[in-house]
Amino acid sequence: MDELIYTLKQQIIEALNLEDMKPEDIDENASLFGEGLGLDSIDALELIVMMEKNYGIKLKDPTQGKEIFKSVAVMADFIAKNRTK
Amino acid sequence: MIVCVSHNIISPLGTTSAENYAAVKSGKSALRKYDGLWGLPEPFVASLLDRKAYADEKYTIDERIVIDSISIALKNTDIDATSKKVLFIISTTKGNVFLLDKNENGFPKERVRLGMMARQITKHFHNPNEPVVVSNACISGVCAQIEAMRYLESGEYDYVIVCGVDVQSAFIVSGFQSFKALSPDECKPFDANRQGLNLGDAAATIIYTKKDKVNENEWVACRGAIRNDANHISGPSRVGEGSFRALRIALGDLEPEKIAFINAHGTATSYNDEMESIAIERAGLSGVPVNSLKGYYGHTMGAAGVLETILSMQAVDDHNILGTRGFDTIGVTHPLDISNQNRATEKRAFIKLLSGFGGCNAALLMAKGGLQ
Amino acid sequence: MIKHQVYISSNEVLVDGNPLTHNEKGSALLTELYRNHIGDYPKFFKMDTLSKLGFIASELLLNTEGNRDFEPREDRAVIFFNRNASLQADTHYQSTIQNPENFFPSPAAFVYTLPNIVTGEIAIRNKYFGETSFMVIDDYDEKIIMKNLENAFQDPITKTIIGGWVDCSDEEHFEARIFLMEK
Numbered sequence: 001m002d003e004l005i006y007t008l009k010q011q012i013i014e015a016l017n018l019e020d021m022k023p024e025d026i027d028e029n030a031s032l033f034g035e036g037l038g039l040d041s042i043d044a045l046e047l048i049v050m051m052e053k054n055y056g057i058k059l060k061d062p063t064q065g066k067e068i069f070k071s072v073a074v075m076a077d078f079i080a081k082n083r084t085k
Numbered sequence: 086m087i088v089c090v091s092h093n094i095i096s097p098l099g100t101t102s103a104e105n106y107a108a109v110k111s112g113k114s115a116l117r118k119y120d121g122l123w124g125l126p127e128p129f130v131a132s133l134l135d136r137k138a139y140a141d142e143k144y145t146i147d148e149r150i151v152i153d154s155i156s157i158a159l160k161n162t163d164i165d166a167t168s169k170k171v172l173f174i175i176s177t178t179k180g181n182v183f184l185l186d187k188n189e190n191g192f193p194k195e196r197v198r199l200g201m202m203a204r205q206i207t208k209h210f211h212n213p214n215e216p217v218v219v220s221n222a223c224i225s226g227v228c229a230q231i232e233a234m235r236y237l238e239s240g241e242y243d244y245v246i247v248c249g250v251d252v253q254s255a256f257i258v259s260g261f262q263s264f265k266a267l268s269p270d271e272c273k274p275f276d277a278n279r280q281g282l283n284l285g286d287a288a289a290t291i292i293y294t295k296k297d298k299v300n301e302n303e304w305v306a307c308r309g310a311i312r313n314d315a316n317h318i319s320g321p322s323r324v325g326e327g328s329f330r331a332l333r334i335a336l337g338d339l340e341p342e343k344i345a346f347i348n349a350h351g352t353a354t355s356y357n358d359e360m361e362s363i364a365i366e367r368a369g370l371s372g373v374p375v376n377s378l379k380g381y382y383g384h385t386m387g388a389a390g391v392l393e394t395i396l397s398m399q400a401v402d403d404h405n406i407l408g409t410r411g412f413d414t415i416g417v418t419h420p421l422d423i424s425n426q427n428r429a430t431e432k433r434a435f436i437k438l439l440s441g442f443g444g445c446n447a448a449l450l451m452a453k454g455g456l457q
Numbered sequence: 458m459i460k461h462q463v464y465i466s467s468n469e470v471l472v473d474g475n476p477l478t479h480n481e482k483g484s485a486l487l488t489e490l491y492r493n494h495i496g497d498y499p500k501f502f503k504m505d506t507l508s509k510l511g512f513i514a515s516e517l518l519l520n521t522e523g524n525r526d527f528e529p530r531e532d533r534a535v536i537f538f539n540r541n542a543s544l545q546a547d548t549h550y551q552s553t554i555q556n557p558e559n560f561f562p563s564p565a566a567f568v569y570t571l572p573n574i575v576t577g578e579i580a581i582r583n584k585y586f587g588e589t590s591f592m593v594i595d596d597y598d599e600k601i602i603m604k605n606l607e608n609a610f611q612d613p614i615t616k617t618i619i620g621g622w623v624d625c626s627d628e629e630h631f632e633a634r635i636f637l638m639e640k
Contacts, residue, residue, distance in 0.1 A: 016565070019502035041320050045264060045564035053561045062265040124557060178571060180542075185551040199542050200595025215601060218593040220542055222571045228590055235608035256547075259554050260567035310612060311588040313580040315529070319568050330531060330586055334613060442568060443577030445589050 005076045012072070015050040016043050028072040036071070044069060056084030086455050087234045088296045089304040090244070092395045093158040095150045096287040096382055097132050101157060105392075106399040110427060114381045114410055116271045116283050123255040129267055131253055132285035132383040145181050145192055147252050148205045150288035155210065155248055158290040164244050166210040172242045173216040175203045176229035176249035177387035180218075183254035206248075223350070223441030224311065225249065226390020227449050230291065231309040237295040249391035250288040257386075258284060264319070272353035274377035274409050275362070275423055277416030282352040285383030289392035301454035304398050307434075309449035310334035319442055321356050325364030327446035328438060332368040335436050335448035339456060344373045345432035346406045348397045350439045351377020352384050353411065357440060362417035364438075364446075374422045374430075380410030390439050394451065397435045401453055406430050462621075462636035463518045465490075465510065467629060472517050483629035487513055494520065498582065505546040505569035506631060508578045511537060511623040514633040515579045518619065522637055527584055532616040534588035535576040536609055537635070538602050539624035542572040542593050548627070575623060588612055597622055597634075610640045 009023035012032075016039065030036040033044070044065050051057045057079065059065060068078045093101060097115030098108040120128040139146045155173075159166060177199060183189055184197040195201050203216035219229040226249040233245035251257075261267050261284060268281035299305055312330040314322035322328075336344075347370060349361050358377075365371060378393050385392055400407050406428040413425065434452035464471040468482045470490065481489040487509045491501050495516050501509060515535075519525055546569035553563045568574065576589035588609065594601055606620045618638045625631035 017502045019499065040317065042318075042565050042568055048265075049263065049561050049563055126560065182547055182570075185547055187555060197544070197547075198540065198595060199593040200540060203593075204595055215594055215596075215598060217601070217605070218542075220571070220591050220593050221573045221589075232592075232605075232608075235611050238611060239604075239608050241604070255554060256551065256570075259560075259562040260550065260564075260570065263562035263564040263567055310614075311590055312531070312586055313535075313577060313589040315580045315584045315586050317581065318574050318577050326586060441573075442571050443573040443589065444580060445573060445577065 001076060001080065004080060005072055008072055008076050008079070011050055011054060012047070015046055026072060030071060032069050032071060051079065055079050057082050086296055086299055087237050087293050087306040088299055089306065089398065090292045090294050091158045091162050092291045093154045094287065094289045094392055094395055095154045096392070097134050098381065102395050102399060106396055109378065109381045109396060109407055110405065112410060114271065116383055125255055125258060127262055129258050129262065130269070130271055130283045131258070132283065133253060134286040144205060145196060147181055147250050148202060151175065151206050151248050151250050152209050154288040154290040155206070155246055158292055162292065164292065166212055169213050170243040171212060172214050172236055172245045173203065173207050173212055174229045174232055174245060174247045175206065175216055175218045176225040176247065176391060177218060178220060178222055178225060178251055179257055182256050185256065221441065221445055222443050223384065223386055224390060224439040224445050224447040225387045226392070227309060227437055227439050227447035228311055230306060230390065230394065230449060231311060231447070233293045234306050234309065237293060244292055244294050246290065246292050247391060248288060248290040249388035251386035251388055252286045253284050266354055268353060271411055272379050272383065273411040273413065274351035274353040274379050275358045275415065275417055275421060276412050277414045279353040279355065279358065279416055281354050282379065283383035285385040287382060287385040287388040287392050289388045289395055291391055291395060299455050303454065305452050305455040307450040307452050307456055308335055308337060309447065311445060311447045314444035314446065316444055318444060321360040321440055325360045325367060327444060328361060328364035328440055329367040331446045331448035332364060332370065332436065332438065335450040336368060336370070339434065339450065341370050341373050343432060343434055345401055345430040345435050346374040346376055347436045347438055348393050349375050349377050351379055351409065353379055359417050360440065361438065362419035362421050365421065366419040371420055372422065374406050374428065376407050376409045376423065378407065390437065394437050394449065397437060398451060401433060401435060404429055404431060458639045460637045460639055461518055461521045463514045463633065465514050465633040467631060472521055503565065504578060505543065505549070506625045506628050507543055507545060507572060507623065508569060508575040510625055510631050510633050511575035512578050512582065514623065514635045515619055518635060518637055519583070529584040529586060531586040531614050533585050534609055534612070534615045534618045535579050535585060536588065536590045536606060536618055536620045537576060537623045538592050538594060539572065539622060540593065540595055540597065541624055541626050543570050545625050545627050546570045579619065588615055606638055616640050
């Protein structure tokens with residue numbers, strides 16, 4: 001799981017152009033949106049694409065993202081359970 | 086005063102303004118479900134022109150329908166399009182963007198440039214002026230009319246021909262799909278069960294001139310404004326900031342009771358319709374009937390502002406407030422006077438309202454016979 | 458009346474006609490300008506080249522004006538022209554859908570496939586509720602641009618305009634000539 005969390009942090013940084021951020025700078029339990037990383041609605045959509053591209057997970061309902069993108073740890077957990085690649 | 090001299094609409098519902106109005110009045114829509122079109126993996130609902138009917142060796146479909154639309158609009162006028170006193174303004178968001186597809190080889194790639202596309206149009210009509218292309222996302226059609234008003238006010242031109250156009254392609258549809266903005270079914274503007282927008286093809290033309298005096302049947306473009314939400318590049322303001330400010334200027338000192346209806350953007354996305362209801366209330370216009378025409382044509386992007394202005398003028402001429410096709414149960418938090426049925430009106434003015442990506446919003450006040 | 462102006466090309470930066478020192482060229486130049494003169498707006502890194510260019514140029518222009526209080530205002534418009542609209546962003550987005558075997562349309566790329574997004578970025582940064590507009594002409598033409606901007610003062614509230622030319626054909630080739638104009 002730790003490895004997945006680290007990889008995921010790298011993928012988030014790359015997909016969302018979080019220049020100047022390193023995986024170490026992201027707290028996997030902190031909120032991705034609002035206070036935490038300060039991501040917005042376009043970032044959420046981009047994360048949906050990233051999950052499909054890298055893990056073969058297709059979110060049918062984009063509002064599901066709200067739950068899944070709570071934190072990197074929650075996201076990693078969801079990916080571990082649902083990944084097809 | 087800035088006066089509308091002539092207009093035309095080319096859409097899947099007809100090739101004249103009159104045909105389009107008759108179709109909309111009778112509740113027709115060209116929205117259809119497409120599955121597998123252009124190799125897109127997900128189905129979508131759209132209002133599309135018959136591509137074969139507009140196939141042309143010389144012109145792309147966008148250029149072809151612009152030329153057709155302007156030609157028809159010019160037909161019953163004595164305007165000399167070759168004059169340097171005539172300016173062409175094209176309103177489009179994506180123009181010939183389909184040419185970026187590596188499998189498209191029919192036309193020179195340079196035609197993907199909007200200015201180059203517009204030059205095909207002015208060249209066709211032998212007009213000597215550099216055409217101006219307004220590309221302000223979904224509000225382009227109203228912005229182009231505001232530009233026309235300004236050019237005519239400054240006296241540089243006798244006539245300005247405004248044509249809005251967009252034709253759908255894999256580029257645009259996949260982009261809106263990636264935004265999860267498209268409805269799987271026909272769109273339901275302002276409805277509680279709305280699930281997003283539909284896209285559509287169209288070209289629409291309005292020709293304006295300046296006159297000192299108008300008769301009671303002439304349509305006057307009174308005033309308009311463009312305002313930004315300064316909030317987010319893709320999500321509209323939660324407080325309707327830009328739309329409210331644009332509406333306030335368009336309304337000016339006119340009493341809301343004089344307005345037949347606000348023809349809203351009404352794309353049927355959750356955020357847009359909610360935002361418009363807030364802006365309309367903030368502008369003190371809650372009592373004015375509202376409608377959206379997206380259920381007939383989908384969102385025709387660069388054409389929308391022109392197309393919807395033309396249909397609204399015809400509706401007022403016909404003493405009619407067009408029904409909002411797809412609407413059933415109010416689904417916005419601020420009250421709106423909206424109906425899916427045509428309704429009678431004797432009022433002579435309307436406001437066209439639009440909003441778009443980049444946080445932009447535009448409103449335009451049109452009045453038959455001008456403001457007394 | 459023009460109060461201040463900024464010129465940025467792939468290898469030259471002028472503020473009110475005076476060269477601004479820099480080491481980089483092309484896309485790296487924009488990043489260098491961001492780091493040396495702005496630095497507090499990480500959204501910069503998410504922008505397409507057109508928005509980066511317009512954003513940097515407007516920041517240099519507004520720093521020259523001074524008094525940056527970021528108070529909301531409606532009396533300032535942002536009106537740009539160019540030749541290539543959003544071509545760089547369009548090409549980038551097309552690359553995400555070109556191959557049916559690797560078809561992952563990117564929403565973050567798609568949103569920039571509208572040239573007016575740059576005007577929105579500047580409005581958001583500075584809390585400008587005023588007019589924002591983008592127009593395309595196939596060749597740079599100062600007469601057309603100036604006439605259009607003068608016309609824009611017909612708006613009842615607009616008193617100043619950040620206006621001019623902001624164009625890029627790809628990530629490495631661009632040109633901005635923008636100015637702050639008073640009624």
